[in-house]
Amino acid sequence: MKINPPTATAAICLVVPAIILAWAATAFVKSESARMNTLVADADKAAVEASAAAKLKAAVKTAKDCAETALASLAQGPSTSDLAALSDGNVWIRNAFLWRKRDGVLFPREKGATHEERRFLARYVTLFEEGFGDAPTPRVQRGKAASSWFADETPSVMWRAWYEGERLSFIGWRWMADGTVAGVELETVAFLAQFPSILSESAPPGLVLAVRSGSSKVDFTTASVPAGRPPEATVSLAPELPHAEIAVWRVVPSPADSHAVFFAVSIAAVSILLLVAGGWLLVREAGRERMDSERKTSFVSNVSHELKTPLTSIRLYAEMLSEGRVADDGERRRYLGVIVRECGRLTRLVNNVLDFGRLEQRRRRFEMAETDLRTVARDAAESLRSRVEAADMKLSIELPGKAVVRRVDGDALSQVVVNLMDNAVKYAAGGKALDVKVEAGGRLVVADRGDGVAPRDRERIFERFYRCDDSLAAASSGSGLGLAIARGLARGMGGELGYAPRDGGGSEFIIDFGGEE
Numbered sequence: 001m002k003i004n005p006p007t008a009t010a011a012i013c014l015v016v017p018a019i020i021l022a023w024a025a026t027a028f029v030k031s032e033s034a035r036m037n038t039l040v041a042d043a044d045k046a047a048v049e050a051s052a053a054a055k056l057k058a059a060v061k062t063a064k065d066c067a068e069t070a071l072a073s074l075a076q077g078p079s080t081s082d083l084a085a086l087s088d089g090n091v092w093i094r095n096a097f098l099w100r101k102r103d104g105v106l107f108p109r110e111k112g113a114t115h116e117e118r119r120f121l122a123r124y125v126t127l128f129e130e131g132f133g134d135a136p137t138p139r140v141q142r143g144k145a146a147s148s149w150f151a152d153e154t155p156s157v158m159w160r161a162w163y164e165g166e167r168l169s170f171i172g173w174r175w176m177a178d179g180t181v182a183g184v185e186l187e188t189v190a191f192l193a194q195f196p197s198i199l200s201e202s203a204p205p206g207l208v209l210a211v212r213s214g215s216s217k218v219d220f221t222t223a224s225v226p227a228g229r230p231p232e233a234t235v236s237l238a239p240e241l242p243h244a245e246i247a248v249w250r251v252v253p254s255p256a257d258s259h260a261v262f263f264a265v266s267i268a269a270v271s272i273l274l275l276v277a278g279g280w281l282l283v284r285e286a287g288r289e290r291m292d293s294e295r296k297t298s299f300v301s302n303v304s305h306e307l308k309t310p311l312t313s314i315r316l317y318a319e320m321l322s323e324g325r326v327a328d329d330g331e332r333r334r335y336l337g338v339i340v341r342e343c344g345r346l347t348r349l350v351n352n353v354l355d356f357g358r359l360e361q362r363r364r365r366f367e368m369a370e371t372d373l374r375t376v377a378r379d380a381a382e383s384l385r386s387r388v389e390a391a392d393m394k395l396s397i398e399l400p401g402k403a404v405v406r407r408v409d410g411d412a413l414s415q416v417v418v419n420l421m422d423n424a425v426k427y428a429a430g431g432k433a434l435d436v437k438v439e440a441g442g443r444l445v446v447a448d449r450g451d452g453v454a455p456r457d458r459e460r461i462f463e464r465f466y467r468c469d470d471s472l473a474a475a476s477s478g479s480g481l482g483l484a485i486a487r488g489l490a491r492g493m494g495g496e497l498g499y500a501p502r503d504g505g506g507s508e509f510i511i512d513f514g515g516e517e
Protein backbone atom coordinates (compact mmCIF):
# COMPACT_ATOMS: atom_id res chain seq x y z
CA MET A 1 0.00 0.00 0.00
CA LYS A 2 1.38 3.38 -0.95
CA ILE A 3 1.25 6.13 1.65
CA ASN A 4 0.98 9.74 0.65
CA PRO A 5 4.50 11.14 1.30
CA PRO A 6 3.43 14.41 3.03
CA THR A 7 1.12 12.56 5.44
CA ALA A 8 3.66 9.82 6.02
CA THR A 9 6.19 12.56 6.78
CA ALA A 10 3.69 14.22 9.14
CA ALA A 11 3.04 10.90 10.88
CA ILE A 12 6.77 10.20 11.15
CA CYS A 13 7.21 13.76 12.45
CA LEU A 14 4.83 12.84 15.29
CA VAL A 15 5.89 9.26 15.96
CA VAL A 16 9.67 9.80 15.90
CA PRO A 17 9.63 12.82 18.26
CA ALA A 18 7.20 10.91 20.49
CA ILE A 19 9.65 8.02 20.79
CA ILE A 20 12.63 10.36 21.30
CA LEU A 21 10.62 12.41 23.82
CA ALA A 22 9.57 9.31 25.72
CA TRP A 23 13.15 8.02 25.79
CA ALA A 24 14.59 11.39 26.85
CA ALA A 25 11.89 11.81 29.48
CA THR A 26 12.54 8.34 30.90
CA ALA A 27 16.27 9.04 31.09
CA PHE A 28 15.62 12.45 32.62
CA VAL A 29 13.14 11.10 35.15
CA LYS A 30 15.60 8.34 36.11
CA SER A 31 18.52 10.71 36.64
CA GLU A 32 16.32 13.35 38.28
CA SER A 33 14.73 10.88 40.66
CA ALA A 34 18.18 9.44 41.48
CA ARG A 35 19.43 12.97 42.14
CA MET A 36 16.38 13.89 44.21
CA ASN A 37 16.57 10.59 46.10
CA THR A 38 20.19 11.35 46.98
CA LEU A 39 19.07 14.75 48.24
CA VAL A 40 16.24 13.18 50.21
CA ALA A 41 18.57 10.47 51.56
CA ASP A 42 21.05 13.17 52.61
CA ALA A 43 18.24 15.07 54.33
CA ASP A 44 17.02 11.87 56.05
CA LYS A 45 20.57 11.11 57.14
CA ALA A 46 21.00 14.57 58.61
CA ALA A 47 17.68 14.24 60.47
CA VAL A 48 18.63 10.82 61.88
CA GLU A 49 22.09 12.11 62.86
CA ALA A 50 20.50 15.01 64.69
CA SER A 51 17.87 12.94 66.51
CA ALA A 52 18.23 9.17 66.88
CA ALA A 53 22.01 8.89 66.53
CA ALA A 54 22.64 11.81 68.88
CA LYS A 55 20.36 10.31 71.56
CA LEU A 56 21.84 6.81 71.28
CA LYS A 57 25.35 8.23 71.55
CA ALA A 58 24.23 10.32 74.52
CA ALA A 59 22.90 7.17 76.25
CA VAL A 60 26.28 5.47 75.85
CA LYS A 61 28.04 8.63 77.04
CA THR A 62 25.84 8.85 80.15
CA ALA A 63 26.83 5.30 81.07
CA LYS A 64 30.51 6.06 80.50
CA ASP A 65 30.32 9.35 82.46
CA CYS A 66 28.76 7.60 85.45
CA ALA A 67 31.42 4.89 85.34
CA GLU A 68 34.17 7.51 85.02
CA THR A 69 32.87 9.41 88.05
CA ALA A 70 32.81 6.19 90.06
CA LEU A 71 36.37 5.34 88.99
CA ALA A 72 37.58 8.84 89.79
CA SER A 73 36.20 8.63 93.30
CA LEU A 74 38.07 5.43 94.00
CA ALA A 75 40.56 5.84 96.84
CA GLN A 76 44.24 5.17 96.25
CA GLY A 77 45.16 1.57 97.02
CA PRO A 78 41.54 0.48 96.95
CA SER A 79 40.47 -2.38 99.08
CA THR A 80 38.58 -5.39 97.80
CA SER A 81 35.38 -4.03 99.22
CA ASP A 82 35.97 -0.59 97.56
CA LEU A 83 36.25 -2.39 94.25
CA ALA A 84 33.27 -4.64 94.85
CA ALA A 85 31.23 -1.58 95.85
CA LEU A 86 31.88 -0.06 92.41
CA SER A 87 29.77 -2.64 90.62
CA ASP A 88 27.39 -3.33 93.46
CA GLY A 89 26.14 0.20 93.83
CA ASN A 90 26.16 1.34 90.21
CA VAL A 91 23.68 0.19 87.53
CA TRP A 92 26.11 1.19 84.78
CA ILE A 93 28.95 -0.98 86.07
CA ARG A 94 28.90 -4.71 85.65
CA ASN A 95 32.37 -5.65 86.96
CA ALA A 96 35.34 -3.88 88.53
CA PHE A 97 38.98 -4.98 88.51
CA LEU A 98 42.43 -4.09 89.77
CA TRP A 99 45.57 -5.03 87.87
CA ARG A 100 49.28 -4.61 88.36
CA LYS A 101 51.94 -5.13 85.76
CA ARG A 102 53.94 -7.85 87.42
CA ASP A 103 51.08 -9.54 89.28
CA GLY A 104 48.31 -9.46 86.72
CA VAL A 105 44.73 -9.28 88.00
CA LEU A 106 44.61 -8.50 91.71
CA PHE A 107 40.82 -8.29 91.86
CA PRO A 108 38.72 -10.33 91.36
CA ARG A 109 40.77 -13.31 92.31
CA GLU A 110 40.26 -16.61 90.49
CA LYS A 111 40.11 -18.25 93.79
CA GLY A 112 36.75 -17.77 95.40
CA ALA A 113 35.40 -15.85 92.36
CA THR A 114 31.69 -15.84 91.62
CA HIS A 115 30.38 -17.32 88.40
CA GLU A 116 30.02 -13.81 86.90
CA GLU A 117 33.58 -12.87 87.96
CA ARG A 118 34.98 -16.03 86.37
CA ARG A 119 33.22 -15.22 83.12
CA PHE A 120 34.51 -11.65 83.33
CA LEU A 121 38.11 -12.85 83.76
CA ALA A 122 37.70 -15.30 80.89
CA ARG A 123 36.17 -12.59 78.66
CA TYR A 124 39.15 -10.24 79.05
CA VAL A 125 41.89 -12.82 79.48
CA THR A 126 43.82 -11.58 76.45
CA LEU A 127 43.54 -7.96 77.58
CA PHE A 128 44.86 -8.81 81.04
CA GLU A 129 47.68 -10.90 79.56
CA GLU A 130 48.52 -8.20 77.02
CA GLY A 131 48.49 -5.72 79.87
CA PHE A 132 48.04 -1.97 80.02
CA GLY A 133 51.67 -1.11 79.37
CA ASP A 134 53.89 0.81 81.81
CA ALA A 135 52.61 3.27 84.34
CA PRO A 136 52.69 6.81 82.94
CA THR A 137 55.63 8.92 84.12
CA PRO A 138 54.46 11.33 86.84
CA ARG A 139 54.36 14.92 85.66
CA VAL A 140 56.32 16.68 88.38
CA GLN A 141 55.06 20.11 89.19
CA ARG A 142 57.26 22.77 90.76
CA GLY A 143 57.14 22.66 94.53
CA LYS A 144 55.12 19.46 94.68
CA ALA A 145 56.23 16.01 95.70
CA ALA A 146 56.44 13.41 92.97
CA SER A 147 54.15 11.10 94.91
CA SER A 148 51.28 13.54 94.59
CA TRP A 149 51.03 13.19 90.80
CA PHE A 150 47.43 12.62 89.88
CA ALA A 151 46.21 14.35 92.99
CA ASP A 152 45.66 17.65 91.27
CA GLU A 153 44.88 16.22 87.87
CA THR A 154 41.59 14.82 86.70
CA PRO A 155 42.29 11.13 86.35
CA SER A 156 41.77 10.21 82.70
CA VAL A 157 39.83 7.06 81.93
CA MET A 158 40.70 5.04 78.85
CA TRP A 159 37.93 3.12 77.10
CA ARG A 160 38.05 0.11 74.90
CA ALA A 161 35.22 -1.63 73.01
CA TRP A 162 35.48 -5.35 73.39
CA TYR A 163 33.83 -7.91 71.18
CA GLU A 164 33.14 -11.37 72.38
CA GLY A 165 31.72 -12.95 69.26
CA GLU A 166 28.91 -10.56 68.25
CA ARG A 167 28.54 -9.27 71.82
CA LEU A 168 29.90 -5.83 72.47
CA SER A 169 31.09 -4.66 75.84
CA PHE A 170 33.11 -1.71 77.08
CA ILE A 171 35.94 -1.71 79.50
CA GLY A 172 37.39 1.48 81.00
CA TRP A 173 40.40 1.97 83.30
CA ARG A 174 42.62 4.51 85.01
CA TRP A 175 46.11 4.35 86.39
CA MET A 176 46.32 4.73 90.11
CA ALA A 177 49.19 6.60 91.76
CA ASP A 178 50.61 3.33 93.10
CA GLY A 179 51.09 1.99 89.55
CA THR A 180 48.04 -0.28 89.61
CA VAL A 181 45.23 -0.10 87.05
CA ALA A 182 41.70 0.12 88.39
CA GLY A 183 38.95 -0.46 85.86
CA VAL A 184 35.30 -1.26 85.24
CA GLU A 185 33.25 -3.09 82.66
CA LEU A 186 30.12 -1.24 81.56
CA GLU A 187 26.74 -2.85 82.07
CA THR A 188 25.84 -2.61 78.33
CA VAL A 189 22.35 -3.96 78.94
CA ALA A 190 21.63 -0.83 80.99
CA PHE A 191 21.94 1.49 78.00
CA LEU A 192 21.08 -0.99 75.22
CA ALA A 193 17.71 -1.50 76.94
CA GLN A 194 16.94 2.15 76.23
CA PHE A 195 17.71 1.86 72.51
CA PRO A 196 14.30 0.63 71.24
CA SER A 197 12.38 3.47 72.91
CA ILE A 198 15.01 6.08 71.89
CA LEU A 199 14.83 4.85 68.29
CA SER A 200 11.02 4.91 68.10
CA GLU A 201 10.73 8.31 69.80
CA SER A 202 13.31 9.98 67.63
CA ALA A 203 12.62 8.33 64.25
CA PRO A 204 11.66 11.06 61.76
CA PRO A 205 8.27 10.42 60.10
CA GLY A 206 8.22 8.18 57.05
CA LEU A 207 11.45 6.39 58.00
CA VAL A 208 12.24 2.95 59.38
CA LEU A 209 15.39 2.94 61.53
CA ALA A 210 17.41 -0.09 62.52
CA VAL A 211 20.54 -0.32 64.61
CA ARG A 212 22.87 -2.78 62.92
CA SER A 213 26.13 -4.08 64.23
CA GLY A 214 29.22 -5.39 62.46
CA SER A 215 27.81 -7.93 60.04
CA SER A 216 24.65 -5.96 59.14
CA LYS A 217 22.88 -7.90 61.88
CA VAL A 218 19.81 -5.93 62.94
CA ASP A 219 19.82 -5.44 66.73
CA PHE A 220 16.89 -3.05 67.11
CA THR A 221 14.39 -1.67 64.66
CA THR A 222 11.45 0.74 64.75
CA ALA A 223 9.34 -1.34 62.35
CA SER A 224 9.86 -4.30 60.08
CA VAL A 225 12.73 -3.63 57.70
CA PRO A 226 11.74 -3.56 53.98
CA ALA A 227 12.80 -6.97 52.70
CA GLY A 228 15.47 -7.18 50.03
CA ARG A 229 15.92 -3.43 49.81
CA PRO A 230 19.18 -1.76 50.76
CA PRO A 231 18.79 1.20 53.14
CA GLU A 232 18.59 4.68 51.62
CA ALA A 233 21.21 5.91 54.08
CA THR A 234 23.37 4.73 56.98
CA VAL A 235 24.54 6.76 59.96
CA SER A 236 27.58 5.55 61.86
CA LEU A 237 27.41 5.44 65.68
CA ALA A 238 31.20 5.48 66.07
CA PRO A 239 33.15 6.28 68.14
CA GLU A 240 30.64 5.70 70.98
CA LEU A 241 29.47 2.42 69.44
CA PRO A 242 32.18 1.29 67.02
CA HIS A 243 31.02 -1.01 64.17
CA ALA A 244 27.42 -0.02 64.82
CA GLU A 245 25.26 2.07 62.52
CA ILE A 246 21.69 3.19 62.02
CA ALA A 247 20.27 2.05 58.71
CA VAL A 248 17.54 4.28 57.25
CA TRP A 249 14.71 3.17 54.93
CA ARG A 250 12.09 5.48 53.51
CA VAL A 251 8.67 3.83 53.69
CA VAL A 252 6.44 6.64 52.42
CA PRO A 253 7.16 7.89 48.88
CA SER A 254 9.55 10.79 48.99
CA PRO A 255 8.37 14.08 47.46
CA ALA A 256 11.03 13.46 44.81
CA ASP A 257 9.33 10.20 43.86
CA SER A 258 5.88 11.73 43.60
CA HIS A 259 7.22 14.61 41.46
CA ALA A 260 9.05 12.15 39.26
CA VAL A 261 5.93 10.00 38.96
CA PHE A 262 3.82 13.04 38.03
CA PHE A 263 6.43 14.14 35.50
CA ALA A 264 6.78 10.65 34.04
CA VAL A 265 3.00 10.25 33.77
CA SER A 266 2.66 13.63 31.99
CA ILE A 267 5.44 12.82 29.54
CA ALA A 268 4.01 9.36 28.96
CA ALA A 269 0.60 10.92 28.29
CA VAL A 270 2.08 13.39 25.79
CA SER A 271 4.06 10.62 24.09
CA ILE A 272 1.03 8.36 23.89
CA LEU A 273 -0.99 11.24 22.50
CA LEU A 274 1.64 11.89 19.83
CA LEU A 275 1.89 8.19 19.03
CA VAL A 276 -1.88 7.87 18.78
CA ALA A 277 -2.08 11.00 16.60
CA GLY A 278 0.73 9.72 14.37
CA GLY A 279 -0.80 6.25 14.20
CA TRP A 280 -4.21 7.68 13.47
CA LEU A 281 -2.77 9.81 10.64
CA LEU A 282 -1.05 6.76 9.15
CA VAL A 283 -4.18 4.62 9.43
CA ARG A 284 -6.36 7.37 7.96
CA GLU A 285 -3.90 7.90 5.13
CA ALA A 286 -3.72 4.16 4.47
CA GLY A 287 -7.54 4.08 4.34
CA ARG A 288 -7.57 7.00 1.95
CA GLU A 289 -4.96 5.41 -0.24
CA ARG A 290 -6.96 2.20 -0.34
CA MET A 291 -10.09 4.11 -1.35
CA ASP A 292 -8.09 6.10 -3.87
CA SER A 293 -6.68 2.99 -5.47
CA GLU A 294 -10.16 1.43 -5.59
CA ARG A 295 -11.43 4.60 -7.24
CA LYS A 296 -8.53 4.60 -9.69
CA THR A 297 -9.43 1.06 -10.70
CA SER A 298 -13.02 2.07 -11.33
CA PHE A 299 -11.72 5.23 -13.04
CA VAL A 300 -9.78 3.09 -15.51
CA SER A 301 -12.83 0.97 -16.33
CA ASN A 302 -15.03 4.08 -16.54
CA VAL A 303 -12.60 5.91 -18.84
CA SER A 304 -12.19 2.83 -21.03
CA HIS A 305 -15.97 2.67 -21.24
CA GLU A 306 -16.14 6.43 -21.98
CA LEU A 307 -13.58 6.06 -24.79
CA LYS A 308 -15.11 2.93 -26.23
CA THR A 309 -18.65 4.29 -26.60
CA PRO A 310 -17.82 7.27 -28.87
CA LEU A 311 -15.14 5.29 -30.72
CA THR A 312 -17.65 2.52 -31.51
CA SER A 313 -20.20 5.01 -32.89
CA ILE A 314 -17.50 6.91 -34.84
CA ARG A 315 -16.17 3.68 -36.38
CA LEU A 316 -19.66 2.41 -37.19
CA TYR A 317 -20.85 5.60 -38.88
CA ALA A 318 -17.51 6.24 -40.62
CA GLU A 319 -17.47 2.68 -42.05
CA MET A 320 -21.02 3.03 -43.38
CA LEU A 321 -20.15 6.35 -44.99
CA SER A 322 -16.86 5.11 -46.48
CA GLU A 323 -18.52 2.02 -47.94
CA GLY A 324 -21.14 4.29 -49.60
CA ARG A 325 -23.91 2.46 -47.89
CA VAL A 326 -25.81 5.67 -47.05
CA ALA A 327 -27.56 6.97 -50.09
CA ASP A 328 -29.67 9.69 -48.53
CA ASP A 329 -27.98 13.11 -48.17
CA GLY A 330 -29.91 14.04 -45.02
CA GLU A 331 -28.99 10.71 -43.43
CA ARG A 332 -25.32 11.22 -44.37
CA ARG A 333 -25.33 14.64 -42.71
CA ARG A 334 -26.87 13.16 -39.54
CA TYR A 335 -24.17 10.46 -39.49
CA LEU A 336 -21.46 13.10 -39.93
CA GLY A 337 -23.08 15.15 -37.14
CA VAL A 338 -22.90 12.14 -34.81
CA ILE A 339 -19.21 11.63 -35.69
CA VAL A 340 -18.43 15.33 -34.98
CA ARG A 341 -20.34 15.22 -31.65
CA GLU A 342 -18.67 12.02 -30.53
CA CYS A 343 -15.24 13.46 -31.48
CA GLY A 344 -16.05 16.49 -29.28
CA ARG A 345 -16.93 14.15 -26.39
CA LEU A 346 -13.67 12.26 -26.85
CA THR A 347 -11.67 15.51 -26.98
CA ARG A 348 -13.29 16.76 -23.76
CA LEU A 349 -12.57 13.48 -22.02
CA VAL A 350 -8.93 13.40 -23.13
CA ASN A 351 -8.52 17.09 -22.22
CA ASN A 352 -9.94 16.43 -18.77
CA VAL A 353 -7.55 13.56 -18.17
CA LEU A 354 -4.60 15.63 -19.40
CA ASP A 355 -5.68 18.64 -17.35
CA PHE A 356 -6.05 16.49 -14.29
CA GLY A 357 -2.47 15.28 -14.72
CA ARG A 358 -1.18 18.82 -15.05
CA LEU A 359 -3.14 20.05 -12.03
CA GLU A 360 -1.99 17.12 -9.89
CA GLN A 361 1.63 17.79 -10.79
CA ARG A 362 1.09 21.55 -10.38
CA ARG A 363 2.22 22.08 -13.96
CA ARG A 364 -0.97 23.85 -15.04
CA ARG A 365 -0.17 27.40 -16.13
CA PHE A 366 -2.76 30.15 -15.95
CA GLU A 367 -2.77 33.10 -18.30
CA MET A 368 -4.26 35.59 -15.87
CA ALA A 369 -5.81 38.75 -17.26
CA GLU A 370 -8.53 41.27 -16.37
CA THR A 371 -11.60 39.50 -17.75
CA ASP A 372 -15.30 40.27 -17.79
CA LEU A 373 -16.92 37.20 -16.25
CA ARG A 374 -20.06 37.93 -18.29
CA THR A 375 -18.19 37.34 -21.57
CA VAL A 376 -16.73 34.03 -20.39
CA ALA A 377 -20.08 32.79 -19.06
CA ARG A 378 -21.99 33.80 -22.18
CA ASP A 379 -19.45 32.32 -24.65
CA ALA A 380 -19.10 29.04 -22.75
CA ALA A 381 -22.88 28.66 -22.35
CA GLU A 382 -23.54 29.48 -25.99
CA SER A 383 -20.93 26.97 -27.16
CA LEU A 384 -22.92 24.25 -25.43
CA ARG A 385 -26.38 25.54 -26.31
CA SER A 386 -27.00 22.93 -29.05
CA ARG A 387 -26.03 20.06 -26.70
CA VAL A 388 -28.22 21.44 -23.96
CA GLU A 389 -31.15 21.78 -26.27
CA ALA A 390 -30.50 18.37 -27.78
CA ALA A 391 -30.94 17.04 -24.24
CA ASP A 392 -34.33 18.67 -24.20
CA MET A 393 -33.25 21.30 -21.68
CA LYS A 394 -33.91 25.01 -21.64
CA LEU A 395 -30.80 27.14 -21.30
CA SER A 396 -31.11 30.60 -19.76
CA ILE A 397 -28.21 33.01 -19.35
CA GLU A 398 -28.61 35.78 -16.81
CA LEU A 399 -26.00 38.58 -16.78
CA PRO A 400 -25.81 41.90 -14.91
CA GLY A 401 -25.87 45.18 -16.83
CA LYS A 402 -22.41 46.23 -15.67
CA ALA A 403 -19.17 44.39 -16.43
CA VAL A 404 -17.92 42.08 -13.65
CA VAL A 405 -14.18 42.19 -14.11
CA ARG A 406 -11.87 39.80 -12.31
CA ARG A 407 -8.32 38.66 -12.87
CA VAL A 408 -8.75 35.14 -14.26
CA ASP A 409 -7.63 32.82 -17.04
CA GLY A 410 -10.56 33.09 -19.50
CA ASP A 411 -9.95 29.65 -21.10
CA ALA A 412 -9.64 27.88 -17.75
CA LEU A 413 -12.80 29.55 -16.45
CA SER A 414 -14.62 28.62 -19.62
CA GLN A 415 -13.50 25.00 -19.11
CA VAL A 416 -14.95 25.09 -15.59
CA VAL A 417 -18.30 26.39 -16.87
CA VAL A 418 -18.37 23.76 -19.64
CA ASN A 419 -17.64 20.97 -17.13
CA LEU A 420 -20.46 22.15 -14.87
CA MET A 421 -22.91 22.44 -17.79
CA ASP A 422 -21.82 19.02 -19.04
CA ASN A 423 -22.67 17.56 -15.64
CA ALA A 424 -26.07 19.30 -15.65
CA VAL A 425 -26.83 17.71 -19.03
CA LYS A 426 -25.65 14.30 -17.69
CA TYR A 427 -27.25 14.32 -14.25
CA ALA A 428 -30.11 16.87 -14.35
CA ALA A 429 -31.57 16.64 -17.83
CA GLY A 430 -34.91 15.57 -16.40
CA GLY A 431 -35.22 18.91 -14.62
CA LYS A 432 -35.27 20.79 -17.97
CA ALA A 433 -34.00 24.16 -16.77
CA LEU A 434 -30.28 24.99 -16.93
CA ASP A 435 -29.39 28.49 -15.76
CA VAL A 436 -26.03 30.17 -16.13
CA LYS A 437 -25.75 33.47 -14.32
CA VAL A 438 -23.13 35.99 -13.28
CA GLU A 439 -23.63 38.03 -10.11
CA ALA A 440 -22.22 41.50 -9.59
CA GLY A 441 -20.31 40.25 -6.49
CA GLY A 442 -18.02 38.09 -8.64
CA ARG A 443 -19.97 34.83 -8.50
CA LEU A 444 -20.67 32.68 -11.56
CA VAL A 445 -23.44 30.15 -10.95
CA VAL A 446 -24.49 27.08 -12.95
CA ALA A 447 -27.88 25.92 -11.62
CA ASP A 448 -30.16 23.09 -12.63
CA ARG A 449 -33.43 21.54 -11.50
CA GLY A 450 -32.24 17.94 -11.28
CA ASP A 451 -32.28 15.66 -8.24
CA GLY A 452 -29.44 17.52 -6.52
CA VAL A 453 -26.66 15.87 -4.52
CA ALA A 454 -27.30 14.02 -1.23
CA PRO A 455 -25.89 15.93 1.80
CA ARG A 456 -23.25 13.23 2.55
CA ASP A 457 -21.86 13.56 -1.02
CA ARG A 458 -21.80 17.36 -1.25
CA GLU A 459 -18.09 17.72 -0.42
CA ARG A 460 -16.99 14.35 -1.72
CA ILE A 461 -18.13 15.03 -5.31
CA PHE A 462 -15.10 17.36 -5.54
CA GLU A 463 -12.70 14.57 -4.66
CA ARG A 464 -10.81 13.01 -7.54
CA PHE A 465 -12.36 9.83 -8.98
CA TYR A 466 -15.41 10.18 -6.74
CA ARG A 467 -18.74 9.39 -8.32
CA CYS A 468 -22.04 9.18 -6.45
CA ASP A 469 -22.94 6.09 -8.44
CA ASP A 470 -19.70 4.32 -9.23
CA SER A 471 -21.05 1.23 -11.01
CA LEU A 472 -20.57 0.61 -14.71
CA ALA A 473 -24.34 0.14 -14.81
CA ALA A 474 -24.81 3.76 -13.65
CA ALA A 475 -27.25 5.85 -15.68
CA SER A 476 -24.41 8.12 -16.91
CA SER A 477 -20.80 7.18 -17.27
CA GLY A 478 -17.96 9.41 -16.21
CA SER A 479 -14.43 9.50 -14.85
CA GLY A 480 -15.10 11.21 -11.49
CA LEU A 481 -12.61 13.91 -12.51
CA GLY A 482 -14.84 16.72 -13.84
CA LEU A 483 -15.56 18.47 -10.53
CA ALA A 484 -12.07 17.80 -9.09
CA ILE A 485 -10.59 19.50 -12.15
CA ALA A 486 -13.15 22.34 -12.04
CA ARG A 487 -12.35 23.06 -8.39
CA GLY A 488 -8.58 22.76 -9.08
CA LEU A 489 -8.89 25.32 -11.88
CA ALA A 490 -11.06 27.69 -9.83
CA ARG A 491 -8.63 27.59 -6.91
CA GLY A 492 -5.65 27.91 -9.25
CA MET A 493 -7.10 31.27 -10.31
CA GLY A 494 -7.62 32.42 -6.71
CA GLY A 495 -11.36 31.60 -6.61
CA GLU A 496 -13.44 28.81 -5.08
CA LEU A 497 -15.94 26.31 -6.41
CA GLY A 498 -18.65 24.97 -4.14
CA TYR A 499 -22.01 23.24 -4.14
CA ALA A 500 -25.30 24.47 -2.70
CA PRO A 501 -28.70 22.83 -2.92
CA ARG A 502 -30.99 25.01 -4.99
CA ASP A 503 -34.15 26.49 -3.48
CA GLY A 504 -37.09 24.58 -4.92
CA GLY A 505 -34.90 21.57 -5.91
CA GLY A 506 -31.80 21.01 -7.99
CA SER A 507 -28.15 21.99 -7.72
CA GLU A 508 -26.20 25.20 -7.73
CA PHE A 509 -22.49 25.09 -8.53
CA ILE A 510 -20.97 28.42 -7.55
CA ILE A 511 -17.62 29.71 -8.80
CA ASP A 512 -16.76 32.57 -6.47
CA PHE A 513 -14.05 35.14 -7.16
CA GLY A 514 -15.27 37.54 -4.46
CA GLY A 515 -14.46 41.25 -4.57
CA GLU A 516 -16.52 44.44 -4.63
CA GLU A 517 -19.94 44.69 -6.26
Ligand code: ADP
Nearest residue numbers: 423424427452461467468478479480481482483
Ligand atom coordinates in the same frame (compact mmCIF):
# COMPACT_ATOMS: atom_id res chain seq x y z
P1 ADP B 1 -18.26 12.40 -13.44
O1 ADP B 1 -19.32 13.29 -13.99
O2 ADP B 1 -17.28 12.01 -14.44
O3 ADP B 1 -18.80 11.27 -12.66
P2 ADP B 1 -17.65 14.65 -11.79
O4 ADP B 1 -16.49 14.93 -10.93
O5 ADP B 1 -17.96 15.67 -12.84
O6 ADP B 1 -17.44 13.23 -12.38
O7 ADP B 1 -18.92 14.53 -10.87
C1 ADP B 1 -18.87 13.77 -9.70
C2 ADP B 1 -20.23 13.29 -9.29
O8 ADP B 1 -21.05 14.39 -8.87
C3 ADP B 1 -21.01 12.68 -10.39
O9 ADP B 1 -20.71 11.29 -10.51
C4 ADP B 1 -22.45 12.94 -10.02
O10 ADP B 1 -22.91 11.87 -9.23
C5 ADP B 1 -22.41 14.18 -9.18
N1 ADP B 1 -22.89 15.38 -9.94
C6 ADP B 1 -22.14 16.26 -10.63
N2 ADP B 1 -22.90 17.24 -11.14
C7 ADP B 1 -24.17 17.01 -10.75
C8 ADP B 1 -25.42 17.65 -10.97
N3 ADP B 1 -25.55 18.78 -11.70
N4 ADP B 1 -26.52 17.10 -10.41
C9 ADP B 1 -26.44 15.96 -9.65
N5 ADP B 1 -25.28 15.30 -9.42
C10 ADP B 1 -24.15 15.81 -9.98
